[in-house]
Amino acid sequence: xxxxVESGGGLVQAGGSLRLSCAASTRTFSPYTMGWFRQAPGKxxxxxxxxxxxxxxxxxxxxxxxxxxxxxxxxxxxxDLQMNSLKPDDTALYYCAVDRRVIVSxxxxxxxxxxxxxxxxxxx
Numbered sequence: 187x188x189x190x191v192e193s194g195g196g197l198v199q200a201g202g203s204l205r206l207s208c209a210a211s212t213r214t215f216s217p218y219t220m221g222w223f224r225q226a227p228g229k230x231x232x233x234x235x236x237x238x239x240x241x242x243x244x245x246x247x248x249x250x251x252x253x254x255x256x257x258x259x260x261x262x263x264x265x266d267l268q269m270n271s272l273k274p275d276d277t278a279l280y281y282c283a284v285d286r287r288v289i290v291s292x293x294x295x296x297x298x299x300x301x302x303x304x305x306x307x308x309x310x
Contacts, residue, residue, distance in 0.1 A: 195304030208282030
């Protein structure tokens with residue numbers, strides 16, 4: 187079992203930045219893919235970004251490409267999401283997730299463990 191705890195959410199004005207962090211409870215997650223997803227009220231959970239086991243491959247949703255950066259620290263068992271140039275449309279509950287496969291997937295159902303989420307609100 188892997189426990190994930192997100193932090194770093196908050197309220198920011200449009201154009202601002204936030205950095206989300208996700209800490210994993212076990213060291214055995216290091217070979218796995220880590221992803222960030224988000225869910226706005228009344229909408230389905232959607233893919234944001236993912237990073238493979240060694241940080242060598244990253245994948246981004248088109249809506250965040252060029253604004254968000256995902257990174258991971260194997261020694262600290264953390265994965266971060268740096269969010270710049272935030273827009274009101276980025277407002278959502280952001281989740282960290284682990285996929286025990288090495289393939290980088292954008293599909294929520296492929297991920298095995300999820301955090302509780304951290305709220306990001308971007309005001310216009």
